[in-house]
Amino acid sequence: MAEAIASALVQTGCCDPWDVIACDRDAARRELLAKQYGVAVTDDVKQAVRTARTLVLAVKPQDLDALLAEIRPLLTTRHLLVSIAAGKTLAALKRAAGDKPRLVRVMPNLALMVQEGMSVFCAARNAKPADRKLVAQLFGSAGSVLELPEKHFDAVTALSGSGPAFVAYVMQALIAGATALKLPRDAARLLAEQTLIGTGIYLQNTGRDTADFIQAVASPKGTTAAGLAVLEKSALAQTLAQTLAAAAARSAELSKA
Ligand SMILES: NC(=O)c1ccc[n+]([C@@H]2O[C@H](COP(=O)([O-])OP(=O)(O)OC[C@H]3O[C@@H](n4cnc5c(N)ncnc54)[C@H](OP(=O)(O)O)[C@@H]3O)[C@@H](O)[C@H]2O)c1
The missing domain is CATH 3.40.50.720 (NAD(P)-binding Rossmann-like Domain)
Structure with missing residues (x-):
């Protein structure tokens, strides 16, 4: 640092x-x-x-x-x-x-x-x-x-302090998923990186509501909607919330040490 x-x-x-x-x-x-x-x-x-x-x-x-x-x-x-x-x-x-x-x-x-x-x-x-x-x-x-x-x-430490590791973890999973679809690894990495960067910059620059953005990308019965249906059934949102909670709890513990 x-x-x-x-x-x-x-x-x-x-x-x-x-x-x-x-x-x-x-x-x-x-x-x-x-x-x-x-x-x-x-x-x-x-x-x-x-x-x-x-x-x-x-x-x-x-x-x-x-x-x-x-x-x-x-x-x-x-x-x-x-x-x-x-x-x-x-x-x-x-x-x-x-x-x-x-x-x-x-x-x-x-x-x-x-x-x-x-x-x-x-x-x-x-x-x-x-x-x-x-x-x-x-x-x-x-x-x-x-x-x-x-x-x-404690929440800040979890989200932006430790956050780069969590985002990299998600990126790693996206790359693994894309290589399972036979996309070459280098290409998968570039596509994953640029998609994370581009989405972040777009949302930051426009200030657009994330739920509204997700809906706009997902046309009915399209590819995004098919993927989102899996995401929504999964425990991903809950797991990410638990990830932040664990990091924040550790930060609170360190504060008392
Ligand atoms: N890494 C992150 O992403 C991140 C994010 C936000 C905040 N932080 C905070 O940033 C701080 C540093 O983290 P880090 O990951 O960069 O740690 P780090 O790699 O261990 O760097 C700390 C450096 O300080 C040196 N040092 C320790 N005591 C010293 C002294 N008395 N005089 C001179 N040098 C001394 C260490 O030397 P030795 O190796 O010889 O001990 C080491 O080179 C931590 O308090 C952490 O909580 C880190």
Whole structure:
């Protein structure tokens, strides 16, 4: 995710590469980030904290408290902390980081890598309007961004944070179904990809109601209607709802850990 964010910041021109300092303890990762995106790199997190005013925390949730304990003595009121850790609430961040830094929690997704990310954020009470604007600009440079109350974050984590994996799973099933119909695999993949992309863009651009769109594609007794009849009899809608519920429940569990 850190790479996705760094690449978004630099490749969209949102930040100059020399304004970004990436900190990772793995030398190969640092080398890749420096070479690929031209950003400054360091293995010294304290140096990064002394240098930067906006800190994007992109370590695994279970590593975040240790990281914050290490940098807490260096944190001041001039720092804005932006955490992308799943399940780490603003309250937990404040407990670990102290009162001084301003806090924003973001749930991005991996599509940031291709400038089609979906990022949702919520800000702590001490965040300034300029912090919200900066976060919206940073994450909005590589996709859509939305501010929502924190109470929605488990659902957000399930739908857009974990969602790319669920959509890829559906795509995988469509490709398998098409290859069973003897469509070559490469062609099936292209057709599935473009159909998902095209449908998403069409619905987003037109704002059309999904039920109305489905009805418009499905002419009576046509091919789409034949397929839809199977879908409607299946448990797919229920299974997808259960998938999101399980991911949201795990996010809630992580919040309590
Ligand atoms: N993956 C997603 O699609 C997604 C979506 C939304 C949000 N998130 C959130 O994004 C965060 C990162 O996820 P990820 O999948 O990118 O994890 P990841 O691949 O494990 O990346 C985290 C990186 O941070 C490094 N690191 C850990 N502690 C460090 C420290 N103290 N100083 C410097 N570097 C340190 C890790 O190094 P080591 O390998 O040596 O530990 C690793 O290279 C998580 O909190 C996750 O909840 C992920």
